[in-house]
Amino acid sequence: MRSRLARLWRSATLTRVASLTVFAGIAAFILLTFRDYGVSNDEPVQHAYGQLLLNWYASGFSDESAFHYINLYLYGGLFDLIAAGLQPYVPLPLYEWRHLLSASFGFVGLIGVWRLARLLGGEKAGILAVLMLAVTGMYGGAMFTHTKDVPFAAMMVWSLYCIAALGARLPELPSWRLVVGLGVSVGCALGLRVGGVFAVFYLMVTLAVGTALLRDPWLPVRLLPRLIVSGLIALAIMAVTWPWSVLPPSNFFTAMGAFNNFAFDLKTLFNGETLPIDQLPPTYMSEYLLIKLPEITLMGLVAALAMAGVALLRLAREVRRDGTANLLARHPRRLLAVLPVMLAVAVPVVFTLIDHPPLYNGIRHFLFVLPPVTVLAAFGLTAAWRMLAAAGPLPGIAFATLAVGLFGFNADTFARLHPYQYVGYNQLVGGTAGAWGRFEGDYWGASLEEASLTLLHGLAQEAAAAPGKAPLHYKVAVCAEDVQVSTHLGPEFEMVEDWDDADFVISARNVGCDNVPGLTYATISRMGVPMASVFDVRGKNPPIELPVQIPDDDGWGIDFNAPAVSLQEAVGPQVAKAKP
Known part of the structure; x- marks a missing residue:
């Protein structure tokens, strides 16, 4: 048995099959x-x-x-x-x-x-x-x-x-x-x-x-x-x-x-x-x-x-x-x-x-x-x-x-x-949880997509619970680049620079983006570490516990794959915020 296993271990063919696999x-x-x-x-x-x-x-x-x-x-x-x-x-x-x-x-x-x-x-x-x-x-x-x-x-x-x-x-x-x-x-x-x-x-x-x-x-x-x-x-x-x-x-x-x-x-x-x-x-x-x-x-x-x-x-x-x-x-x-x-x-x-x-x-x-x-x-x-x-x-x-x-x-x-x-x-x-607050977190703001889609899911639930009463227009501010959120939101969402004008603030939980006032609407976490949060600054809704799992867009009437950013947009407002 040992000799057979040794031959299999030395087999160049099996090794190449393992590489391809x-x-x-x-x-x-x-x-x-x-x-x-x-x-x-x-x-x-x-x-x-x-x-x-x-x-x-x-x-x-x-x-x-x-x-x-x-x-x-x-x-x-x-x-x-x-x-x-x-x-x-x-x-x-x-x-x-x-x-x-x-x-x-x-x-x-x-x-x-x-x-x-x-x-x-x-x-x-x-x-x-x-x-x-x-x-x-x-x-x-x-x-x-x-x-x-x-x-x-x-x-x-x-x-x-x-x-x-x-x-x-x-x-x-x-x-x-x-x-x-x-x-x-x-x-x-x-x-x-x-x-x-x-x-x-x-x-x-x-x-x-x-x-x-x-x-x-x-x-x-x-x-x-x-x-x-x-x-x-x-x-x-x-x-x-x-x-x-x-x-x-x-x-x-x-x-x-x-x-x-x-x-x-x-x-x-x-x-x-x-x-x-x-x-x-x-x-x-x-x-x-x-x-x-x-x-x-x-x-x-x-x-x-x-x-x-x-x-x-x-x-x-x-x-x-x-x-x-x-x-x-x-x-x-x-x-x-x-x-x-x-x-x-x-x-x-x-x-x-x-x-x-x-x-x-x-x-x-x-x-x-x-x-x-x-x-x-x-x-x-x-x-x-x-x-x-x-x-x-x-x-x-x-x-x-x-x-x-x-x-x-x-x-x-x-x-x-x-x-x-x-x-x-x-x-x-101490792993990712031990590094939280001591070293860099989600510096690219990659979790903002999931935060945006979680907001969409939550508002869809609100609209389903109160048909005809949900507002048709929301203002959203983001502690990052607007396009990181607007790419995933529908036409009923307006991106605003002034947070005082916003209904929701979406923020990556990294340096400079972790002290946003307002009620926590949803938090995106992995292994106990918060990556991004959605804050409700409308002043009237209580915190809502939302699942992290993002459903398919079927039936929502929202195009999650809307065009991202044009050349004119990229050369405009993003320039002032860009990092090397």
Whole structure:
């Protein structure tokens, strides 16, 4: 029996079937749930930016409105160009289309994680890495609404894969397929954010270390023609999707400097204190990373550190026996494949500690660190399990049981937080409930959709209970962007700026939006944490207990899929409220 199980475990066919099954399940999850996610704060202006970039091309490069629009010209427009360009041909409401497109980028990123982890630790490590990242709230849940951050993370992990694959084959020249892949992935990353320069840095360090390890000073010269091709591809993609960056080329460096010294009037919640973003401690990003990672990923990182310690002891013995030069000559490809992944984890963390850039929204701006962190964690789990299983069945079974238990716990938390998984925290701070009031909550206001639909449900109940007596017109104010609520309300609702004129106030329960006067009409919660509330400020209705479950719109006479926001609307009132 044990031999049969061992053969099944080693079966390449079954392993590939497992990989395909995992990806089929994730694809089904995306298709079944992409409509559940609310409009995020930045989406109206981001979509307007994409439309303005299209206008630049349609006008024969004369309409330069996109190059002066808020501060979005500092970002690449790859995602927003695709979203705006294809939107007229996609039979979906605007924001549902954007969420499906963003999740598709996230899915592509998961494939990149699978390829990278498989390169380093085999296909089983790839499957494990994909599963772990998929239940990481800041990736698997954020990939629908973080339309700047998740696509960038996806392109960065593909850049990492290409760099690691190039390093693993040195001193051989990379295939032209790999050359093109490197150029496309780096170009797409730069076409989303100037942070794509991190990938260029990882490549340069990997090549420098490879030249030293292989004792081949002519290696860069032989690689140069193919790297030039990759560079030209990357530059072309960046220029097409982010034209401001090359008009003139010095704009690219202007953008780099702008993000290193970014400052505006915004406060963020960190460890129980509301602080201006330019007064945060340098450990902000690293601490948030530690408390946002799922427990299974933390276990994998601990295992990876332990395996690194074991490997160092073995290396020390080999060095004493064979000498450093002979040892490095035997293992250069393995080292050069792992190096870029280690750089992708260490460099951003060290950068934030040294440079201390203004940050907010937790690890949103450094979400691209999650894929390589997860790959290293999966590599650590599989390596530790192999070592323990080789020592005896009981240690291996105990380790696997603990890992499966933690993964199940994280998957359950992911499901219970749906569709607000990105607000999740691990048990280092007592979970999401323990982090409430101490760290960032629903900063995107994604829960406002459910709050809006809950208000509709409640008013429908009022109208059914008193036919002919319910008012036909309601005024609604929102502590967020109006479009995050108006998208889901019908024509009988008027959005107002002055809360004194409102019948209802809908508010995300995040910094600055958690002290609204009035009777609580309904609260949207997950795991005991309030995400958003509807406040009745009419002064005549008592609080009403409403179910969180949102019914179908059949029979309500309300179009929940009403058009979202026009270009004129997005460039108008949203501009004053927009955050970078």
